[in-house]
Amino acid sequence: MKYHDRSRQAIKIAGKLARVRKIAILQASAPGDFIFTLPALExxxxxxxxxxxxxxxxxWHATFLHGRPSPIDRVVVVPDYCGAHETDLSDQEVNELTCFFARMQAERFDLALQMQRGGRDVSTFLLRLQARVSAGYATSDGPQLDRSLLYTPFQHEILRWQEVATLVGVAKEACTQPELVVIAKDLEESLRVVAADPRPLVVLHPGSDDPRCRWPGQHFAAVGDALAREGMRIAITGSEQEVDLATGVARQMRAPALNVAGKLSYAGLCGLLSRCRLVIANDAAIQQLASCVGTATIGLYWCVNMLSSGPLNRQRHLPFISWQLHCPTCDHNQLYGHCGHLASLITDISSDEVISSARELLRA
Incomplete structure (x- = not known):
């Protein structure tokens, strides 16, 4: 009897699995998405x-997690084109995929967990691992996993992945704040880019994957200037693709600011954020990284995103929420689909109110 076929005898058993020696977790996504899975992984x-x-x-997972205490023992890098239809791939890419799945099947995983968002292609990927039991979210148009939940929108991502974990015997427990351990290499990289200084450090992050969820640069500049007048040292962060955004904010500020966009890896960002008193950011991965290393945050959210990725407590994390639903360009209601325009939906968040809250957090 084949290994995968033999496993079918076990899928009717509810709760925790017996004799589990190796677990595959599919999470080939961005840093913010990975952070949301940490409580479930713990x-x-x-x-x-x-x-x-x-x-x-x-x-980036392999680099970031190397030498860092975490629930993960080992990282296997997934080919970029995993999940693509093989008719769209070259012969070489098809051969590489065949070899990749052959290696994964040879691992003889007892359990494979889907911990990234996606449709039928993600389920197809998980089943090709031929684990003894597969678990995750189901879609109506795709292959069914052994244990699954129906995917629904408007759920906090931390709760979403904890719920997946309950499919395989994890006890239902209170939602917890993700945490990351800051290690020496994080601090060393951050100090090479942002030298030590006795002034308290505040980070501004004007970027976001979705342009509709970006607070205007002049608002960030106003906040930076106000805090600089109170003795704060201001740094502006961003990815390599967000250098122009960060540069625009720095140019609009009257006070000097350190523009470190594109200069730090995720590990270096962890080090920098752990040295900060406060991070003010759009809904972006840096918001999650900051909270994971214990730094206070002010988050700028569109209302829909607040439901899925907002902070879980208010003691050190203050969200500002825009309830603007209609596109400023065409007045289309964004709850019923994206019209294609990229105008910001969070311009109505007041910079004065953000400054006032920032002062309160810094005093605390």
Whole structure:
């Protein structure tokens, strides 16, 4: 009997699986998405303490997690074109995919968990691992996993992945704040870019993957100037693709600011954020990184995003929410689909109110 076929005898058993020695976690997404899975991964580690946890992720996962205490034991980098239809791939890419899945099947995973968003292609990927049991979210148009939940929008991402973990025996427990351990290499990289200074450090992050969720640059500049007048040292962060955004904010400020956009890896960002008193950011991965290393945050959210990625507590994390639903360009209601325009939906958040809240957090 084949290994995968033999496993079918086990899928009717509810709760925790027996004799689990190796678990595959599919999470080949961006840093913010990975952070949301951390409480679920910690709970899985507690439930299966002797299993090897293998993250199927991206190159950045391997670099970031190397030497860092976490629930993950090993990272396997997934080919970029995994999940693409093979008719769209070259012969070489098809051969590489065949070899990749052959290696994964040879791992003989006892459990494969889908911990990234996606449709039928993600489920297809998970099933090609031929794990003893597969679990995750189901779609009506795709293959069914052994244990699954129906995907629904408007759920906090931390709760979403904890709910997936309950499919395989993790006890239902209170939602917890994700945490990351800051290690020496994080601090060393950050100090090479932003030298030590006795002034308290505040980070501004004007970028976001979705232009509709970006607070105007002049608002960030006004906040930066107000805090600089009170003795804060201002740094502006962003990805390599957001250098122009960060430069625009720096140019609009009257006070000097350190523009470090594109100069730090995710590890270096962890180091920098751990040295900060406060981070003021759009809904972006840096918001999650800051809260994970214990830094206070002010988040600028469109109302829909607040539901899925907002902070879980208010002691050190203050969200500002825009309830603007209609596109400023064409008046289309964004709840009923994206019209294609990229005008910001969070311009109505007041910079004066953000400055006042920033002062309160800094005093605390």
């Amino acid at each position: 709970a899985l580690r507690h439930t299966y303490p002797r299993a090897e946890f293998v993250l199927l992720g991206q190159e």
